[in-house]
Amino acid sequence: MKKTSADVLPAVGGQGNEPLLAVDNLHVEFHTRAGVVRAVNGVSYTVAPGETLAVLGESGSGKSVTAQAIMGILDMPPAVIPKGEIRFKGTDLLKLSEHDRTHVRGQRIAMIFQDALSALNPVFTVGWQISEMFRVHRGMSKSEAMKKAVELMDRVRIPAAKQRVHDYPHQFSGGMRQRIMIAMSIALDPEVLIADEPTTALDVTVQAQIMELLAELQRESQMGLILITHDLGVVADVADKIAVMYAGRIVENAPVYDIYKAPAHPYTKGLLDSIPRVDQKGHELYAIKGLPPNLLDLPTGCAFHPRCPLRQENCVTDAPPLYEISGTRGSACHYWREVLDGERR
Amino acid sequence: MGRYVIRRLIQAIPVLLGATLLIFCIVFALPGDPIAALFGDKRPDPAIAEVLREQYHLNDPLLLQYWYYISGVLFRGDFGVNFADVPVSQIMAGKFQITLNLALTALVMEAVIGVGLGLWAALRRGKATDTAILASTLVLISVPTLVTGFVLQLVLGVKVKQWTGLDIFPVAGTAEGLRAYLLPGFVLAGASIAYLTRLTRTSLAETLRSDYIRTATAKGLSRRRVVGRHGLRNALIPLVTYLGADLGQLMGGAVITETIFNLQGIGNQLFQSVYLREQPVVVGIVTVLVLIYILANLVVDLLYAVLDPRIRYE
Amino acid sequence: MSNPTPPVGPGLPETQTMVSDTVTAPAPERQGRHAKKSGKPASLWTDAWYDLRRRPTFIISMIIIVVLLVMSIWPSLFTSIDPFNARSCDLATARQGPSAGHVFGRDNLGCDLYARTVYGARNSIVIGVLTTVLTTVIGGLLGIIAGYRSGIVDTVASRITEIFFAIPSILGALLIAATFRGQYNSILLVIIALSVLGWPMVYRIMRAAVITAKSQDFVVAAKALGAGSGRIMFRHLLPNSLASVIVVGTINLGNFIAAEAALSFLGVGVQSPDISWGLMIADARNRFLEAPLPLVIPAVFLSITVLAFIMLGDAVRDALDPKLR
Numbered sequence: 001m002k003k004t005s006a007d008v009l010p011a012v013g014g015q016g017n018e019p020l021l022a023v024d025n026l027h028v029e030f031h032t033r034a035g036v037v038r039a040v041n042g043v044s045y046t047v048a049p050g051e052t053l054a055v056l057g058e059s060g061s062g063k064s065v066t067a068q069a070i071m072g073i074l075d076m077p078p079a080v081i082p083k084g085e086i087r088f089k090g091t092d093l094l095k096l097s098e099h100d101r102t103h104v105r106g107q108r109i110a111m112i113f114q115d116a117l118s119a120l121n122p123v124f125t126v127g128w129q130i131s132e133m134f135r136v137h138r139g140m141s142k143s144e145a146m147k148k149a150v151e152l153m154d155r156v157r158i159p160a161a162k163q164r165v166h167d168y169p170h171q172f173s174g175g176m177r178q179r180i181m182i183a184m185s186i187a188l189d190p191e192v193l194i195a196d197e198p199t200t201a202l203d204v205t206v207q208a209q210i211m212e213l214l215a216e217l218q219r220e221s222q223m224g225l226i227l228i229t230h231d232l233g234v235v236a237d238v239a240d241k242i243a244v245m246y247a248g249r250i251v252e253n254a255p256v257y258d259i260y261k262a263p264a265h266p267y268t269k270g271l272l273d274s275i276p277r278v279d280q281k282g283h284e285l286y287a288i289k290g291l292p293p294n295l296l297d298l299p300t301g302c303a304f305h306p307r308c309p310l311r312q313e314n315c316v317t318d319a320p321p322l323y324e325i326s327g328t329r330g331s332a333c334h335y336w337r338e339v340l341d342g343e344r345r
Numbered sequence: 346m347g348r349y350v351i352r353r354l355i356q357a358i359p360v361l362l363g364a365t366l367l368i369f370c371i372v373f374a375l376p377g378d379p380i381a382a383l384f385g386d387k388r389p390d391p392a393i394a395e396v397l398r399e400q401y402h403l404n405d406p407l408l409l410q411y412w413y414y415i416s417g418v419l420f421r422g423d424f425g426v427n428f429a430d431v432p433v434s435q436i437m438a439g440k441f442q443i444t445l446n447l448a449l450t451a452l453v454m455e456a457v458i459g460v461g462l463g464l465w466a467a468l469r470r471g472k473a474t475d476t477a478i479l480a481s482t483l484v485l486i487s488v489p490t491l492v493t494g495f496v497l498q499l500v501l502g503v504k505v506k507q508w509t510g511l512d513i514f515p516v517a518g519t520a521e522g523l524r525a526y527l528l529p530g531f532v533l534a535g536a537s538i539a540y541l542t543r544l545t546r547t548s549l550a551e552t553l554r555s556d557y558i559r560t561a562t563a564k565g566l567s568r569r570r571v572v573g574r575h576g577l578r579n580a581l582i583p584l585v586t587y588l589g590a591d592l593g594q595l596m597g598g599a600v601i602t603e604t605i606f607n608l609q610g611i612g613n614q615l616f617q618s619v620y621l622r623e624q625p626v627v628v629g630i631v632t633v634l635v636l637i638y639i640l641a642n643l644v645v646d647l648l649y650a651v652l653d654p655r656i657r658y659e
Numbered sequence: 660m661s662n663p664t665p666p667v668g669p670g671l672p673e674t675q676t677m678v679s680d681t682v683t684a685p686a687p688e689r690q691g692r693h694a695k696k697s698g699k700p701a702s703l704w705t706d707a708w709y710d711l712r713r714r715p716t717f718i719i720s721m722i723i724i725v726v727l728l729v730m731s732i733w734p735s736l737f738t739s740i741d742p743f744n745a746r747s748c749d750l751a752t753a754r755q756g757p758s759a760g761h762v763f764g765r766d767n768l769g770c771d772l773y774a775r776t777v778y779g780a781r782n783s784i785v786i787g788v789l790t791t792v793l794t795t796v797i798g799g800l801l802g803i804i805a806g807y808r809s810g811i812v813d814t815v816a817s818r819i820t821e822i823f824f825a826i827p828s829i830l831g832a833l834l835i836a837a838t839f840r841g842q843y844n845s846i847l848l849v850i851i852a853l854s855v856l857g858w859p860m861v862y863r864i865m866r867a868a869v870i871t872a873k874s875q876d877f878v879v880a881a882k883a884l885g886a887g888s889g890r891i892m893f894r895h896l897l898p899n900s901l902a903s904v905i906v907v908g909t910i911n912l913g914n915f916i917a918a919e920a921a922l923s924f925l926g927v928g929v930q931s932p933d934i935s936w937g938l939m940i941a942d943a944r945n946r947f948l949e950a951p952l953p954l955v956i957p958a959v960f961l962s963i964t965v966l967a968f969i970m971l972g973d974a975v976r977d978a979l980d981p982k983l984r
Binding site for chain 2: 071073098102103104105106107110111113115118119120121122123124132133136137168170181184
């Protein structure tokens with residue numbers, strides 16, 4: 001008999017108080033010719049069923065690498081995970097064999113990518129690609145699986161799904177392609193869905209539709225959703241909590257409301273200030289000074305110190321831990337109090 | 346699709362006319378009088394020679410002669426006769442069969458060995474196996490047919506027979522049937538195997554870096570299915586088209602192999618006809634090869650559309 | 660890859676190259692890989708040179724090529740026997756094995772095999788180099804004009820090229836060489852026969868490279884500033900398209916040498932008393948099974964020579980375009 005994912009992992013409910021997914025002190029390095037790139041340096045976050053975590057950061061902040069580590073789709077080598085755990089319902093995925101890992105991927109934890117045109121295989125019909133999930137993981141027959149694919153395409157609201165199931169990815173518009181990507185990822189009712197910049201490549205109007213669709217699907221199925229983005233605007237409406245990443249670390253995490261109300265890290269504050277606002281019309285738009293850090297050669301102390309307007313001497317020498325501000329909130333800034341106080345809005 | 350094929354065929358006409366005219370001009374620059382050559386050492390009766398010249402249009406201007414010839418080929422499938430009145434198509438048929446057998450054997454070997462080695466190298470990219478395969482393709486490309494032909498004839502043909510007493514690889518002629526093509530087929534395929542290995546390696550390695558491969562992995566598919574189904578299906582596109590176009594090249598390049606292994610194919614026939622000044626045979630062979638080249642390229646273009654749904658010919 | 664057409668069998672000039680696989684014009688503005696060390700961005704060529712010097716394949720092939728060049732200019736440095744002197748041969752000693760003074764033994768006519776092989780290098784190198792120069796000049800010039808002018812010029816030139824592509828190159832060369840045999844110097848004839856069907860490939864590579872270079876900003880800028888056609892073609896397009904042509908030229912050189920041997924082997928190439936490895940192989944052929952050395956020695960020299968040039972071309976290509984690694 002075929003081994004199913006249920007044999008590998010405990011059934012829904014899990015052990016004790018373990019969250020659905022917990023990333024714990026994760027480190028990821030890339031060993032390249034130019035040296036060791038420290039892409040992720042001790043990231044921890046959790047997601048509960050039905051909860052949406054937004055992971056925010058510029059490119060190179062390690063947000064996508066963390067997600068790929070969760071999926072287990074990093075190329076190893078050059079990638080190495082020297083430290084950390086990724087617990088799914090209490091089971092450390094990093095300790096599973098590659099074979100067991102394939103039973104988690106796609107079935108229990110699924111992922112949506114940024115550019116659906118390149119992420120979908122150009123030589124197979126979209127129906128084939130969606131139905132492959134059912135054929136491979138559920139052992140369905142071709143026609144049965146195809147019927148399921150049509151249902152899924154209906155569910156993500158692709159018009160005329162029955163006819164379009166035989167079309168190829170290049171025959172769809174950008175938004176429709178992303179819907180197909182989503183249909184494929186939710187095919188087997190995963191418990192965690194990771195969406196890596198799902199709307200970046202799309203028009204603004206389409207962006208909103210896709211976010212709405214994701215939120216709706218999540219409400220129906222109670223998945224944990226990890227939304228990776230660099231766009232604060234996308235986050236506000238859908239996220240429950242936010243983790244802000246910088247240079248491979250989480251610099252601030254908090255419930256979404258708290259962060260918008262008053263950031264506790266100068267980097268988060270900079271990000272919020274650089275959003276154009278109507279009441280600031282006529283003022284110059286704020287931009288964080290300097291460049292993102294070189295991951296081959298990270299700054300000493302706090303990695304953000306070369307760009308920080310509040311820099312003190314100890315920022316250059318001492319790396320700040322993630323200070324606990326409240327039970328649900330943390331900031332990796334020595335002067336988080338000052339940041340918070342200066343920003344009561 | 347049908348429209349596209351017709352347009353491509355029309356576009357091919359100038360190529361066919363140009364190439365055959367070029368060959369026609371070269372062939373008629375052959376020194377000496379073909380009618381005199383026909384009579385060997387005897388001096389031909391001038392009257393008879395004149396009649397023959399008329400019959401073969403040898404007194405007409407070159408372009409007119411060419412027109413007589415090419416219209417016969419294009420409209421009646423008539424390649425003319427040689428000076429012994431044997432139809433050229435009849436002379437060519439058997440020879441083309443042998444060369445086609447040889448080229449097809451080479452093509453199969455190329456596909457099996459080339460794609461196999463290329464896949465192996467791509468999956469072991471950067472490792473010792475990969476380096477070894479790359480190095481051997483360099484050698485395979487560099488060592489001329491002339492050398493591989495004789496060396497393999499000696500080692501695999503003659504020596505193996507001496508040591509084992511078994512005639513596994515016949516070294517000359519086609520008396521043994523298809524088995525006779527094994528060794529010459531491999532020799533002919535040599536450099537093509539190497540090119541295909543390199544192409545397969547690059548193509549698959551490039552494919553495996555694509556986003557959709559990452560997606561396939563994220564779908565929870567086994568490595569075997571990711572590479573074998575999603576990777577290979579895409580990597581195959583340039584390989585199949587390469588193989589399609591290679592058939593004509595192998596047929597046109599077989600002359601050395603045919604000489605070494607004493608196969609009476611078109612290469613050999615062309616060579617003999619040049620010496621015998623049988624212009625119709627020479628032009629006929631080249632015309633057929635040009636046609637094969639044109640058709641092979643057309644088939645390749647159509648194969649592209651079949652293999653890659655993004656390409657549509659209108 | 661728009662239309663991959665494979666090269667013909669080994670030892671024959673490639674009629675076409677898989678453009679995307681073998682040669683890709685590198686982006687000229689690429690930053691040098693050792694830019695950090697010298698403190699400023701290196702040009703494509705200094706960068707490639709830096710890379711090349713560290714490649715064993717480059718060093719090995721250059722050593723072989725230098726030895727071959729010396730051998731073809733001063734063969735007497737390598738052997739004291741003059742193979743053109745009839746008295747150096749002795750029929751009574753035909754096919755004798757290796758002995759003192761005759762390291763590889765003697766051939767079918769009792770001549771010293773080593774001396775003949777050494778003297779054979781000259782024709783291979785001369786024919787290879789001159790054919791490469793001729794095809795590169797013709798194909799390169801036409802390619803740069805067709806690529807730059809586009810429109811009707813390009814269409815006509817490309818159609819003509821297609822005609823040449825349609826003729827199998829070794830058979831075409833055989834036909835030309837056989838037709839004019841005895842009327843011209845045999846070495847010159849081989850060069851012409853190989854060039855007639857060899858230039859179209861250079862044309863294709865050059866045209867493709869020029870079309871790529873043409874759309875780059877600095878060319879557009881030069882045009883906007885009112886530079887003349889000649890200036891744009893030779894000061895801007897040529898240098899930026901040279902890389903791929905040099906690679907193809909090097910690899911072609913090896914293939915032309917192999918093709919010369921093939922033609923000579925078939926009796927339509929270099930003619931006796933001139934020495935050619937292909938001719939030596941043909942001469943040794945009938946007694947090959949009883950006396951393999953007279954065939955094997957020129958075959959080994961031929962293979963190593965071709966290998967050296969193809970290896971060099973491979974190394975240069977990899978150095979110029981690190982993407983392909």
